[in-house]
Amino acid sequence: MLELAFKGGKTYWGWIVALLAIIGAAFGVYLWQLKFGLGITGLSRDVSWGFYIANFTYLVGVAAGGVMVVLPYYLHDYKAYGKVTILGEFLAIASIVMCLSFVIVDLGQPTRIFNTLLYPSPNSILFFDIVVLQGYLFLNIIIGWNVLEAERNNDHYQFWVKPLIYLSIPWAISIHTVTAFLYCGLPGRGFWMTAILAPRFLSSAFAAGPSLLILLCLFIRHFTKFDPGREQIQSLAKTVAYAICINVFFFLCEVFVAFYSNIPEHMDHIKYLFVGLHGHSLMVPWMWTSMILMVVGIILVVNPVTRKNENILVIACIVIIFGTWIDKALGMIAGGFVPNPLHQVNEYWPTGPEAMISLGVYAVGALVLTVLYKIAVSVKEEIRG
Amino acid sequence: MSDKKIIIAGLAIFFVLITFPFWINMGKAANAPELILAPTAQAAMDSGEGCVLPLDEMRANHMQILDLWRHSVVRNAERIYVGADGKEYNMSLSNTCLDCHSNKADFCDRCHNYASVTPYCWDCHIDNPKGE
Amino acid sequence: MESSRRRFLKLAGISAVGLGTAPALNAFAASGGHDAAQPYVKKGARALRAKQWAMVIDTRRFHSAKDLEPMIEACNKSHNIPTKITNTDHEIKWIWEAEFHHAFPTKASKFLSEEIEHKSFLVLCNHCENPSCVRACPTKATFKRESDGIVLMDFHRCIGCRFCMAACPFGARSFNFRDPRDFIPEDDKNLEFPTRMKGVVEKCNFCAERLAVGKEPACVEASDGAIIFGDLYDPHSHVREVLKENYTIRRKQQLGTEPSVYYIV
Secondary structure, rough: OOHHHHHOHHHHHHHHHHHHHHHHHHHHHHHHHHHHOHHHHOOOOOOOOOHHHHHHHHHHHHEEEEEEEHHHHHHHHHHHHHHHHHHHHHHHHHHHHHHHHHHHHHHHOOOHOOOHHHHOOOOOOOHHHHHHHHHHHHHHHHHHHHOOOOOOOOOOOOOOOOHHHHHHHHHHHHHHHHHHHHHHOOOOOOOOOOOHHHHHHHHHHHHHHHHHHHHHHHHHHOOOOOOOOOOHHHHHHHHHHHHHHHHHHHHHHHHHHHHHHHOOOHHHHHHHHOEEEEEOOOHHHHHHHHHHHHHHHHHHHOOOHHHHHHHHHHHHHHHHHHHHHHHHHHHHHHHHOOOOOOOOOOOOOHHHHHHHHHHHHHHHHHHHHHHHHHHHHHHHHHHHH | OHHHHHHHHHHHHHHHHHHHHHOOOOOOOOOOOOOOOHHHHHHHHHOOOOOOOOHHHHHHHHHHHHHHHHHHHEEEEEEEOOOOOOOOEEHHHHHHHHHOOOHHHHHHHHHHHHOOOOOOOHHOOOOOOOOO | OOOHHHOOOOOOOOHHHOOOOOHHHHHHHHHHOOOOOEEEEOOOOOOOOOOOOEEEEEHHHHOOOOOOHHHHHHHHHHOOOOOOOOHHHOOOOOOOEHHHHHOOOOOOOOOHHHHHOOOOOEEOOOOOOOHHHHOOOOOOOOOEEEOOEEEEEEOOOOOOOOOHHHOOOOOOOOEOOOHHHHOOHHHHOOOOOOOOOOEEOOOOOOOOOHHHHOOOOOOHHHHOOEEEEOOOOOOOHHHHHHHHHOOOEEEOHHOOOOOEEEOOO
C-alpha cells in the first residue's frame, strides 16, 4: 500500500517538501542543542522539564483520543465509525512518533537512551511509559495496516487481529494513565499530587483527540473524494462535548480541594497560575485564556444548534484544542514546578531554539500523518470509486 | 517486467553507497601507531613489574577492565584492586592509570585515533592530575 | 572480602572470555577456594564504614551566611563545582545556604524568632532512606548504595532525563545545562576528582571518595565540629550521641523519605 503515498498532486508534494524543510531546519537547531547542551532552552535548575515534556504529555493524550472511535466501533458495533477508525488509529501512530521524539530531544545524553533497556528499572514510571508507548505504537501499526489492507482487498482482516484490537482499547487508557503517574507519584509536588490526575489527563485527551479528528475529517471531505460522513463527525462532537465538560469539572474539583482545605502546598501552585505568586505572573493571561477557550468550547459543542453547524464546529474544535493545550501542556508543567521545593518562584518560558525544535517534531508528526492519511484516503477512494 | 532496468539501477546505486566507506578509503591505510611509554611506565616494564595485567591482555581488554573498575568503585565502594601478584592498586583512571601513563597524547590518543574511537573518559576525568 | 571477590569475578565474567582467563576464573568460582593468583577487589584498609551515613548540623554554631562559606567553599573546591556559572538557571549546587522558610517551608511559623528568621541554613542532599529520586530513575544511574546508604550518581549511566530532579522534594539536584569545565575556577580545582560532562544530573555524594580513604566529608572537616557525621545505626556513634542529647528537625519529614541530615536549631 505504501506506493499510494507516492502518487500525489503538486499541492501534496509541495506540502511534503515544506515539512521536510522545517524538519531539516529544526534538525540543525537540534544539532546545536546536542553540541551546546540543554542550556539553549529556557529550562532551569528549578523548572527542569519544559516545552518538550509538556508537548509530549499533550500528544500522549491525542494518541489515546484515537480510542474514542475504536471503542464504539469494535465494542458497541457502532457501524458508522467503520469509516473513520483508520483515521483514529493513524492519528495515534503519528502522535506516538511525536511523543517519542519529544522524549528524545529532551534528554541530556540521548546517545545513552538504550541504558533504559540495558538496565531496566521497573521501579521507574518512565520505564513503564516507554513500554506502554511503544506497545501502543506497534498495536496501532499492526491493526491499522492489516484492517486497511483487508478493506482494500475486499476481504475480512485476519482473525488474530481481533484480540489485538480489544487489547488496544485498555492499552490506550494505560498510556495516559502511566503518563499521569509520571507526575502524580512524586512527593513534594503539591500540584501534581492528586489521584484524579490520570482521569483529568484522560478527559482532556478525549476532548482534544476527537476535536483534532473532526478537523481532519472535515479537511479530508473538503480536499478528497472520500467523505468521512456527517453522522460520524456529529458523534465525535458529542464525545468532545462530554469530555470537555468532564475536564472542566475535574479541574474545578481540584480547585475546591485545594482552596477549601486551605493547604498552602496545594493552593500556591494554582495561585501562581491564575493570580500570580510573589509578583510573578507570566502564566496568568495564558491560564485565563485557557479557561475562557474551554468554556466557549463547552457552549459551542453542548448546544445542539452550534454543534450541528459544521462551520461553528470547526471553531469549537480549534478553541478546545488550544484551551486544553494551554491547560495541560503549559500550565501542567509550569504549575507543578513553580514554586520550587524551597518555595522560591523561578519562572519558565521556552526559548526560540526550543520552540524551533518542537516545531520540527510537530513537522515529523505531520509528515507521518500526511503519508498515512494519504494511503488511507487513497484506499477509501479506490473502494468507493 | 518493464521495471527491471530501474530495479537493477537502484540495486547498483544501493551497493555503491553501502560500500562507500570501503572504496573511498582504499589504499589509504595508515601505519600502525608506535606507542611511546612514559618514563614511569617504561621503568615498570623494564623491571618486569608490568601493568595491572599482562601486556597483551591490557592491550586487548583495557576498556573492559576500566568498565569493571568503574562499576566496582562507583556502585560497590570497593576501590582497591589486588593483582595476581598481590600488589594493590587504587582503581582510578586519573590517579592510577594516567599517573603512570602520563603521556596521554603519545599513549592513549595515538591508538584511539588510529582505531577511530573517541572515548569520552576525558570529558570528566582529568588527564595526568599530578603533572610531570 | 570473600563476597567482594565473588562479585568481581561475577563482573569479570562479562569479559572473561576476552580476558583469556575464563577457564581459570570459572574453576576458581566453582571451587570457591583461596587462590592468590587471581585478581580481586576490596575496600581500602582505611575506608570508613557505616550502615547509613548521617549528618547532624548544629545550626546554633552558625550566625550569618558568612559562617557557612568555609563549608560551601570546601565542597565546591573538593568536587570541582563550576561556580563561575553566572546564569542562576544553570547553577550547580551541592551544598548551599537557604533561609529558614526556604529550607523548612512547612515548619516556618508565622512569628519566628528574629534570629532564626534571618539566619542562613546549610542545605544539601539528604541521602534519604527512602529516596524518591532513586525510585524515579529509569536506568539506576542514581542508586542507594547498599554498603553505606549513600544516594549516589553514576554519571557514566545518567541519560539526563531529569526525572530525579522532579522527584526530589529538596531541590538538591542540579543538571549540567552546558559543559561545566569552562566554569570551574582555575586555581580552585581538585585535580584528583573528576569533573562532570554536559547533559547529566549531579548532587552531593556525601564525599564517598573521601570516606573511602578514611576522611570525613569536606564540609564536616571545614565545620570545626559544627557538623557531626557518623553511622545512624550504630548506637555508639557520635551522631547518635548528639541526637540523643539534642532536639533535632529534618526537612519535610512528613513526606516519608526519611532524610539522613538532621538539624539542631
